[in-house]
Amino acid sequence: MAYASQSGQAERLALESARALQQASVAVDVQSLEQFDPAQLRQYARALIVASTFGEGEAPDGTRRFARLLQQTAGTPLAGLEVGMLALGDRHYSEFCGFGHALERQLRALGATPLFPLIEVDKHDVQALADWSQALARCSGSAIDAIGVQETAAYADWRLTRRVLLNPGSVGGELYEIALAGPAGAIWEAGAIAEIIACNADGTDAQPVHAPRSYSIASLPSDGELQLLVRQERHAGASNEGRGLASGWLTRFAPLGATIRLRLQANPAFAPALAQVPCIYIGNGSGLAGLRSHLRARQQAGLGRNWLLFGERQQSVDSICGAELEGWLADGHLARLDRVLSRDGADGVQREYVQERLRACSGELRDWLQQGAIVYVCGSLQGMAAGIDAVLQEVLGQAGLDALLAARRYRRDVY
Numbered sequence: 001m002a003y004a005s006q007s008g009q010a011e012r013l014a015l016e017s018a019r020a021l022q023q024a025s026v027a028v029d030v031q032s033l034e035q036f037d038p039a040q041l042r043q044y045a046r047a048l049i050v051a052s053t054f055g056e057g058e059a060p061d062g063t064r065r066f067a068r069l070l071q072q073t074a075g076t077p078l079a080g081l082e083v084g085m086l087a088l089g090d091r092h093y094s095e096f097c098g099f100g101h102a103l104e105r106q107l108r109a110l111g112a113t114p115l116f117p118l119i120e121v122d123k124h125d126v127q128a129l130a131d132w133s134q135a136l137a138r139c140s141g142s143a144i145d146a147i148g149v150q151e152t153a154a155y156a157d158w159r160l161t162r163r164v165l166l167n168p169g170s171v172g173g174e175l176y177e178i179a180l181a182g183p184a185g186a187i188w189e190a191g192a193i194a195e196i197i198a199c200n201a202d203g204t205d206a207q208p209v210h211a212p213r214s215y216s217i218a219s220l221p222s223d224g225e226l227q228l229l230v231r232q233e234r235h236a237g238a239s240n241e242g243r244g245l246a247s248g249w250l251t252r253f254a255p256l257g258a259t260i261r262l263r264l265q266a267n268p269a270f271a272p273a274l275a276q277v278p279c280i281y282i283g284n285g286s287g288l289a290g291l292r293s294h295l296r297a298r299q300q301a302g303l304g305r306n307w308l309l310f311g312e313r314q315q316s317v318d319s320i321c322g323a324e325l326e327g328w329l330a331d332g333h334l335a336r337l338d339r340v341l342s343r344d345g346a347d348g349v350q351r352e353y354v355q356e357r358l359r360a361c362s363g364e365l366r367d368w369l370q371q372g373a374i375v376y377v378c379g380s381l382q383g384m385a386a387g388i389d390a391v392l393q394e395v396l397g398q399a400g401l402d403a404l405l406a407a408r409r410y411r412r413d414v415y
């Protein structure tokens, strides 16, 4: 039983499936594909794989090395191996279950035979998971308990207490700081995610009711409130007065004092570094949210050696959280701050982006990485995250980038 997981769901399902098989007296070995080589598959008669998809149809970060090694494998070394695949995904992405499908295609090309047709799971699709339980029962010849996603946290009522427009006059979309008061004792780690169930502009339930949107949390429990940085999405259509459902609800339609249905989700792939290691924080736009909670946690723990590279548009209107960041630079909490402005060229059109600044600083980047730095990336998947990835690859080489991922020193919260 192997898994490829970004935020833990595929891992939980694989562990639960292995437990169910073990209870039926089937011998099962559980492996994360993170530390696994395709050649190792040859020691097994059967492989059951639970694979989620990240980015745009891509492998979860920790599994990128495995996916690349698989692509480089030739011939039919896996002839005789039987494979069953459970692919986790979300139909709102264009490449639904893209990585699970790619993995299965490649394993087949290398000679493996499928035990049953690939099973796609759209979020918590109960029927798909029942199909998976049945497939496990068939191939083990034993009765198997129903396998389901264990919800890690429940929704609770939070209260909207404040919203502040951070970038009046910006040529970009309006960006708001949203503050919420929660149930007593609510706790989360830096880097965690808030999942929110939005309402329509008029406060009625949106359909389907359970269509949560994720937001990176920008504060710590010790701040006494949960803070988010939310970009208001605009659409051409007339629905929801042209605003995105959840971002419109949070930034415009929910009245102050309104109840917000919210649950806290841990984000293990974006865990805080509360140890004496340097950290490089890279982001753009609303991505400052996830980085800010980390920087606050590092400050509380008295951990310096932090470098923030942050991309925005124009200094005059987009210097969000300026006082906090400048304060950190002045007191040394930030060893270095690069605010990269994409629209402040002399002619107003010259552009510089964080990935270009990082490339220009590749000497310093190399020094920091040699000192063991952990790299955090939060914000746009398109453009920014791919660009940072390319720079890291240029500086470290493929093997170095693989090693950074394997050491969990490259942590991303990108969307």
Ligand SMILES: Cc1cc2nc3c(=O)[nH]c(=O)nc-3n(C[C@H](O)[C@H](O)[C@H](O)COP(=O)(O)OP(=O)(O)OC[C@H]3O[C@@H](n4cnc5c(N)ncnc54)[C@H](O)[C@@H]3O)c2cc1C
Pocket (backbone or CB within 6 Å): 092, 093, 193, 198, 208, 210, 211, 212, 213, 214, 215, 216, 217, 228, 229, 230, 231, 232, 233, 243, 244, 245, 246, 247, 248, 286, 287, 289, 290, 413, 414, 415
């Ligand atoms: C891990 C993560 C962290 C994020 N952090 C932030 C942040 O800190 N700040 C920020 O501003 N944004 C963040 N986002 C983006 C945010 O979750 C929303 O996508 C964004 O606010 C737009 O949502 P909307 O409801 O306003 O717009 P909508 O137009 O209603 O939806 C936007 C997108 O959501 C998809 N969608 C539509 N219906 C559903 C549904 N039923 N279920 C799931 N998806 C659906 C659509 O494909 C659409 O492209 C994050 C996203 C992720 C995945």
Ligand SMILES: Cc1cc2nc3c(=O)[nH]c(=O)nc-3n(C[C@H](O)[C@H](O)[C@H](O)COP(=O)(O)O)c2cc1C
Pocket (backbone or CB within 6 Å): 004, 005, 006, 007, 008, 009, 010, 011, 052, 053, 054, 055, 056, 057, 058, 060, 088, 089, 090, 091, 093, 094, 095, 096, 097, 098, 123, 414, 415
């Ligand atoms: C940033 C991000 C990108 C994603 N990209 C895709 C995608 O391209 N295709 C897809 O089917 N699902 C995509 N998903 C959905 C996940 O695959 C799905 O939520 C899965 O259950 C996560 O499992 P995990 O917790 O094991 O990583 C994405 C989710 C996130 C947060």
